[in-house]
Amino acid sequence: xxxxxxxxxxxVVGFGVYLKYLYDVPDSQETINFFVSGFLIxxxxxxxxxxxxxxxSPFQKKSRE
Amino acid sequence: xxxxxxxxxxxxxxxLILLTLYTFGPLSTKMSPKGNPDSLKPAxxxxxxxxxxxxxxxxxxxxxxxENYYTVGFPQTxxxxxxxxxxxxxxxxxxxxxxxxxxxxxNTTLELFVLSQEEPRLKKTxxxxxxxxxxxxxxxGAEAYQLTYQNADSGGPAQTVQTFITGPDQAGxxxxxxxxxxxxxxxxxxxxxxxxFRWEKQ
Numbered sequence: 001x002x003x004x005x006x007x008x009x010x011x012v013v014g015f016g017v018y019l020k021y022l023y024d025v026p027d028s029q030e031t032i033n034f035f036v037s038g039f040l041i042x043x044x045x046x047x048x049x050x051x052x053x054x055x056x057s058p059f060q061k062k063s064r065e
Numbered sequence: 066x067x068x069x070x071x072x073x074x075x076x077x078x079x080x081l082i083l084l085t086l087y088t089f090g091p092l093s094t095k096m097s098p099k100g101n102p103d104s105l106k107p108a109x110x111x112x113x114x115x116x117x118x119x120x121x122x123x124x125x126x127x128x129x130x131x132e133n134y135y136t137v138g139f140p141q142t143x144x145x146x147x148x149x150x151x152x153x154x155x156x157x158x159x160x161x162x163x164x165x166x167x168x169x170x171x172n173t174t175l176e177l178f179v180l181s182q183e184e185p186r187l188k189k190t191x192x193x194x195x196x197x198x199x200x201x202x203x204x205x206g207a208e209a210y211q212l213t214y215q216n217a218d219s220g221g222p223a224q225t226v227q228t229f230i231t232g233p234d235q236a237g238x239x240x241x242x243x244x245x246x247x248x249x250x251x252x253x254x255x256x257x258x259x260x261x262f263r264w265e266k267q
């Protein structure tokens with residue numbers, strides 16, 4: 001589960017970077033592109049950090065020892 | 066949930082709030098491109114080209130929009146003011162003109178865009194629009210498409226030469242309008258002006 005979460009986070013960051021730097025934005029839509037790409041990059045990086053610092057997967061219950 | 070996770074979540078939310086303020090709030094004005102004051106100064110050194118009838122041209126370097134810096138020359142007697150970022154407004158005896166940058170989507174070509182988007186738009190917005198010419202040119206190594214048309218203007222029938230020049234990111238559009246009766250005497254100047262347009266390498 002943790003690997004899926006990591007993959008989705010990377011995909012979100014990647015899509016945000018694509019929108020920001022590679023996608024050809026029409027003049028009238030630059031503002032919305034700035035917001036959407038920034039949103040995806042911030043949320044994606046946040047998710048990656050959560051994934052990194054979470055000691056176990058956030059989606060799995062701790063097993064009782 | 067440990068403290069690091071909570072800190073990351075708080076930072077993420079704070080970054081999203083900042084992003085929203087920067088995009089739609091009071092900080093959003095920084096995003097729109099501004100005109101560069103140097104674009105309105107004639108080039109130093111008096112680089113003057115001579116047009117038809119020994120009409121001296123003055124060169125301007127436009128550095129408003131990154132990736133779309135260009136050089137263009139105007140007859141010395143013409144009144145040149147700032148247009149939208151990357152552009153100029155022109156006034157001269159017998160007519161007016163503009164230079165502007167135009168966004169062309171990646172999934173089309175400039176020629177297709179001109180014929181399928183720009184010309185239909187002109188037909189809709191200009192009273193009595195009638196195409197009188199269409200040419201493909203090469204201006205200083207750049208492909209260009211020149212549309213010539215007449216329309217009814219407030220001062221009588223007007224003739225316009227509109228040149229679309231393929232650019233590194235956006236296209237350059239040179240639009241020059243005069244009264245139909247004055248067109249014969251000004252057409253040489255219009256051609257010379259279009260030929261001074263040159264994209265600058267960065």
